[in-house]
Amino acid sequence: MPGTVKRARVKFAGREVEFVDRVTAIGQVEELAEKGTWRPLVMYGPKGCGKTALLMQARAILEDRGYHVVYVNPLAREVGEMLQYSSALRRAVKEAFKLFPEPYARIVDVAINIAGEAMRRLGRPRLAILMDDIFQAVGVDKAEIYVKALLNLIEYPPADYDKVVVLVASSEGVTRERVGRHRWAAMRIMWNMPRDGFAQLYNILPGPKPPPEEAWRWTGGNPEVLEGLFRAGWNMDVVVDGIVGERGVAALAKRWGNVLGRVVGDPDHLWDWYPDTEPLIRGLVQANLIVEVWDRKPHLWIDVPPPERDVELGIGRHYAWQTPLHREAVRRALSEVRG
Ligand SMILES: Nc1ncnc2c1ncn2[C@@H]1O[C@H](COP(=O)(O)OP(=O)(O)OP(=O)(O)O)[C@@H](O)[C@H]1O
Ligand SMILES: [Mg+2]
Incomplete structure (x- = not known):
């Protein structure tokens, strides 16, 4: 029931607030948690419509359903916000960091590695990968390559998993044109908040x-x-x-x-x-x-x-x-x- 879902804490206008509304989206995330995604789900929409906040809410829902979650946002203002992960992923994060001399400069690749590591280490885990605004960071011209890499992780995982959810958020207007022409991702638009x-x-x-x-x-x-x-x-x-x-x-x-x-x-x-x-x-x-x-x-x-x-x-x-x-x-x- 959407009404019983735990609400994430997000920042708004300099304060910490409870994630509001978006009941339909919450239901959609619950359904994804149930089924997993069989290809990355790319959501794009107006700048500032609430994509990052929704990913925070998605994290809360997914963790509640037994998922280990890794979230990455290369454009985050603070380093501490660039990479967030469930506590059980700590070892996988450590291992992935060893592979990159400058992990924060390659944080998207690091996150993909963390997911692979987690599959190998955790024994048929439920795993969610939340990629926020990655296309601007890797270059819009590489958007397709990264989406394909995420699809590969779903289709050819390095080890068995129970379920995987991959969500990608983008405010980049060209996302649909570039990514949408392949069958590598499901495209969804997110709009501004409804009136209530x-x-x-x-x-x-x-x-x-x-x-x-x-x-x-x-x-x-x-x-x-x-x-x-x-x-x-x-x-x-x-x-x-x-x-x-x-x-x-x-x-x-x-x-x-x-x-x-x-x-x-x-x-x-x-x-x-x-x-x-x-x-x-x-x-x-x-x-x-x-x-x-x-x-x-x-x-x-x-x-x-x-x-x-x-x-x-x-x-x-x-x-x-x-x-x-x-x-x-x-x-x-x-x-x-x-x-
Ligand atoms: N449903 C919500 N409940 C509470 N706060 C929200 C909600 N949606 C968005 N916000 C807040 O509104 C502001 C803008 O939202 P957010 O940063 O999530 O948008 P965005 O789509 O990720 O923007 P960008 O395109 O710039 O990345 C943030 O402070 C966010 O925490
Ligand atoms: Mg955002």
């Missing part, structure tokens, strides 16, 4: 704060954007400027002027004017501004998909702005180009 869950996060934040509807309209349910707004004293300009600065938005605005202006109004114009818009779509996906959403079939999603269309939040049937503030960043870049 988002309200729970919003409630954690101390006031003064804007009304909840306003927070929803700015963030579209994205917890990281909510956190960013909170830290910026709810000054939307600070967050928007951060987005404009980061991602080559100005160059896209200059090149695509009017077309992009229409896409700000409705992201589905990307599809209406396809294939002329193909290079624009690629640019927007690579810059992590939009996501191709397409089908809303539940089995293609982690947790619940966004609504079919929500013009106010910038969600179309085929394409969606990652959040309303991403769209706002593009709108501003356009108005600067136009002068």
Whole structure:
């Protein structure tokens, strides 16, 4: 029963909080724990939608079901957060570390080795490998190789195992294009928080704060954007400027002027004017501004998909702005180009 699941502790806005909502995702992880994964499950979605938090929750569920868990995040801010593992894996970690002169520089390879070691040492273990944001670290061009390595671990393990679960999280927009063209992984999209869950996060934040509807309209349910707004004293300009600065938005605005202006109004114009818009779509996906959403079939999603269309939040049937503030960043870049 999802209701009885132990909730992980995660960090949010400078405090430690209980993982909220995501009941559907929790059920999905429980099912994976039951069956194991027969190929790596790659979940990707908007930056800051809650992938890392979900992996933390997955760890709690999997350990509860008797799994030994190794989690790796090469982009973690602190070394201590780069590699996390269940206590029974300590020996395997030690052995794997011996193989690499600079383990933290090759932490993804180290984690794969830990998994292999654990299979050899632990006698038909249940093993979970949680890979967070690894593609940016190993290079997006190597994403496929690493997914294949993980598939090999499942299909040709160095020793017998009971069950294996492999989850990979990525905010890299090109993940689907690169990894999705092989049958080596199952691809799932994760979206921002649904409204109820988002309200729970919003409630954690101390006031003064804007009304909840306003927070929803700015963030579209994205917890990281909510956190960013909170830290910026709810000054939307600070967050928007951060987005404009980061991602080559100005160059896209200059090149695509009017077309992009229409896409700000409705992201589905990307599809209406396809294939002329193909290079624009690629640019927007690579810059992590939009996501191709397409089908809303539940089995293609982690947790619940966004609504079919929500013009106010910038969600179309085929394409969606990652959040309303991403769209706002593009709108501003356009108005600067136009002068
Ligand atoms: N369900 C949740 N309950 C509590 N906190 C959450 C939840 N989802 C996300 N958060 C918090 O919101 C913030 C952003 O989420 P998180 O870092 O997990 O997103 P992400 O998708 O991994 O982002 P990135 O793409 O940058 O890696 C974090 O502080 C995280 O702990
Ligand atoms: Mg993350």
